[in-house]
Amino acid sequence: MISKDLSIDFLGVRFENPFCLSSSPVGNCYDMCAKAYDLGWGGVVFKTIGPAHFLIDEVSPRFDALTKEGTPFIGFKNMEQIAEHSLQENLADLRKLKEHYPDKVLIASIMGSNEKDWTELAGLVEEAGADMIEMNLSCPQMTSHAMGSDVGANPELCRAFCEAVKRGSRLPLMAKMTPNITDMVPVARACLAGGADGIAAINTIKSIVNLDLNRKVGLPIINGKSSISGYSGKAVKPVALRFIQQLRSGEGLSQLPISGIGGIETWEDAAEFILLGASTLQVTTAVMQYGYRIVEDLKNGLMHYMEEQGVDRLEDLVGLANASMVPAESLDRDYIVYPRLDEERCIGCGRCYISCYDGAHQALEWNEETRRPSCNTEKCVGCHLCVLICPVGALSKGDVVMKPGRKGKAEDKSI
């Protein structure tokens, strides 16, 4: 079995591998975190610890899932807030984890309702043995508007709370961002100005996932009612990647240290976050669905990817794709790539024809005798809807042609 060093430095802390549990139901007590460490996770962000005066009182049931055909959990909705154990219990668990797993990274997620809370909690988790602090500025289902994503949308408040945390602790500090905002950069900047050393992104997206159509109530139903709450899982990965790219595109932020979160299930997802600038990765929904064991394939798959790429240090991959993302107005619009049909592979289902007609430019023509499509290049705009639709991969990138009057050569294009 392949063995490669996956260790990486993040905010001055060495992680044996970049894979961490995110602050959530999956890291809610000592036993859970210990099992995760034992199975190979490099770090744990312990479920958010709040001030002793804030009582957690959860609803039942508290989850829902978006499914599609045979695929469970495309996206996942969660109404749980922060750790429901007492402050003392949580601190005792942190202590025990650090004592039993000194080489693993232990990150304390904290959340206060005022500056005093933040300062106190920071001091307490440092004293308990945490290696790093993550500020939860982003939980979208808190029962207090002084806590959670309402705070994370307010740059001034974020800055003040970061400063408060820094007054309480000298540990490296990440601020966890809410995606329930148009532009994350001002909030991230405010956090950095307040003393945060890096950014964790993203927390969950405010959502309504399903309704009970007969009762006409959102799911899950809590005594006839429901609430908007956080959405996570594979479905949010594109949103998370976009925010991370936007953060690293901010002026002076090209080297911003990021812990990537949002729909990571496979090593390929992990590699995407790393290539867009994440140094460590956090996972919850896939763990809730499949268990801590998924870390085995995350690690092994990432090792194989590094081997294929000829990379020996994981940090050499961080941010390699950032430069490829440019504003829409900077893209080359001078050429068309026509689809090419592999007659051998085509099974004659005609789905490409339907989609081209109904969803694109009526460029595919259908031969009823042979049950094969052919492309009318007069009409084809090279959108490749057909390529995405084909169930057997019979359509692919074909001839590259310059648009009339454009300069340059088709063969020079990197398609």
Place this chain on the structure above:
Amino acid sequence: MTTAYEEKISPEYTMSTVMEEAQRCLLCHDAPCSKACPAGTDPARFIRSVRFRNFKGAAEIVRENNSLGGVCAHVCPTERYCQAGCSRCGIDRPIDIGGIQRFVTDMERRLQMEILRPGAPNGRHVAVVGAGPAGLEAAASLRRLGYEITVFEKRERPGGYLRYGIPAYRLPDEVVDADVAAIERLGVRFRCGVTVGTDVTMESLKAEYDAVLVATGAGEGKTLPLFDGDSRVETAVAFLARVRGNKGRGESIPDHALVVGGGDVAMDAATTLKKLGVRRVTDVAYEEFCEFLASAQELEGARNAGVTIIDGYIPVAVEGKAVVFRHRHIDAELRLAADKIILAVGQKADAAGLGLAMNGNEAQSRDYRTADEKIFVAGDIAPGDKTVVWAVRKGREAARAIHSSLEERRSR
């Protein structure tokens, strides 16, 4: 040009269809499929890797648990083992575990992955007699523990029944070649064309090596006295070996062939006859369908090929061109004229000249050890099932027995 005989019967998955199948897997806790694999291939673990798109990791799991993972993927009667345990049966039908394993090992071959690694040399040398599945797995297992290994094989190439028995449409040459080549690259030395007992003696092997593992199999077909001297008659193992060698070219094609037997070998022989172009192939089995020996897959393959299968009859007489059968339980008689008769009525152990004390087809042994502390046995001459997957299991367990025995001897 491939002949009809060589055309593979199992469809191959593509990247997207294998994901569809892996997605059906429930990813069970304490997975019953993995517990049901005699060879310990751990299907639950490699399917999970496929499910999480770690295909190379999946290949590592298959190969490290089973040096003949490619071969097993093609020939294992999975419906009796892993797929019988599959929890998905509680919903609809089991996961196609063999098919997923074929996809994974085919990919491993295409990418020329080098997964197995020899252990640090321990200075000890073991001779393995017989390069069938048990001998190959034992050789690989011992090599990974740091042993020097020399395998003696009487045929011209390693593989045993994998190369000289199972038809090419079920187990293509390239699959056997790849698994054997990986074991060769591990540093196992093969001495083919050498018959132990004739060309070299057991005594000389015992003198030269720290241990000798005998895994010579049961390669000789049994016959029935009824057919003695009948020129139409051939054993299934001889027939299958010849066709495998000539790839189905140059065989004389009878009009009506009769196969006697109801096991996998009988199904292979009957199906092969159909693939060669024999118009009428009838298989008569001693067992009734409710107690059939051949795997469901093999039986279905034979039926799909157009073989007529009659169950529950015993051959009692030969009258001219006709063979007369009588039913085992009901008063019924059957007369079948045939131009060619293939006997698939069991096989005999191939251990002559090796000085092993035999109990019928099995060597006297306990936990793969014999009365002679230097001699071990594995494969069909050791207790247990006679399938490839069991041969793999016995090969690995025998390797462990040798290792612990040599460790004991050293500490004495």
